[in-house]
Amino acid sequence: MSARTKARKRALDMLFQADVRDEPVAIIVASEAQRASSEPDRAASWLYAREIVDGVTDHLDEIDELIVSYSQGWTIDRMPHIDRALLRIASWELLFNDEVPAAVAIDEAIELAKEYSTEDSSRFVNGVLGKIADHAK
Template sequence: MSARTKARKRALDMLFQADVRNESLAAIVAAEAKRAAGEPDRAASWLYAREIVDGVVDHQDEIDELISSYAQGWTIERMPNVDRAVLRLASWEMLYNPEVPPAVAIDEAIELAKLYSTDDSARFVNGVLGKISQHAE
């Protein structure tokens, strides 16, 4: 598994935790930073995970607006927590990280949805991110 794939999973974990626990992302990130400092093998994925989370926080209003506009029949609040976190993560990568090709961001998001969410989530995530990718062009 690549360092970026691990970083995406860590970012997903942090976004999900903050959402489910109704805690600030700052508190979750601080706890993860402390944990990463004690585990040198996590250093490679930590920096990019932190970049993703910080980026989602910085652009959450715009990201959520796009997700809401393309998620037909779903409000952001009604989505499963994992799907919401995956969509935010991949949307940030497509919109604000030019180093990541949109196809890679979408493929990685689909894999996360398959692993951690419902049977229908991968298709839903793919559809929403496909539309966001077209918007970003």
Template sequence: MSARTKARKRALDMLFQADVMNTSVMDVVADEAKRAVGEPDRVASWLYAREIVDGVNDHREEIDELIASYAQGWTIERMPNVDRAILRIASWEMLHNPEVPAPVAINEAVALAKEYSTDDSGRFVNGVLGKIAEHAAS
């Protein structure tokens, strides 16, 4: 598993935790930063996970508006917490990280959805992110 794949999982954990516990993302990041000090072999994944979470936090309004507009029949609040976090991560990568091609962001997000969410989540995440990728390319 690549460092970026591990970082996406770590970012998912942080965003999910903040969402479920209804706490600040920055508080969760601070707790994870303390843990990361004791894990020098995971520095690469920690740095990118932090970049993702900071980026999602900084651009949350824009990202959520796009997700809501392309998730037909689903409000942000009604989505499963895991799906919401996955969509935010991949949306940030497609919109704000030119190093990550849209197909890579989508494939990684679909893999996370299939592993950590419902049976239908992979297809749902793929559909929403495909539309966001089209939007980002225009």
């Protein structure tokens, strides 16, 4: 598994935790930063995970607005926590990280949806992200 794939999983964990616990993302990030500093094997994925979470946090309103506009009748609050976090991560990569090809951002989100969410989530995530990718062009 690549360092970026691990980073996406870590970012997913942090965003999911903050969402489910209804805690500020900064508290979760601080806890993860402390943990990463004591586990050198996690250092490679930590930096990109932090970049993702910071990017999502900095652009949350814009990202959520696009997700809602392309999710056809779904509000952000109605989406499963995992799907919401995955859509936010991949949307940030599509919109604000030129180093990640759109196909990679979408494929990684779909795979994580298959692994961690509902049976229908991967199709939902794919559809919404495909529209956001078209918007980002």
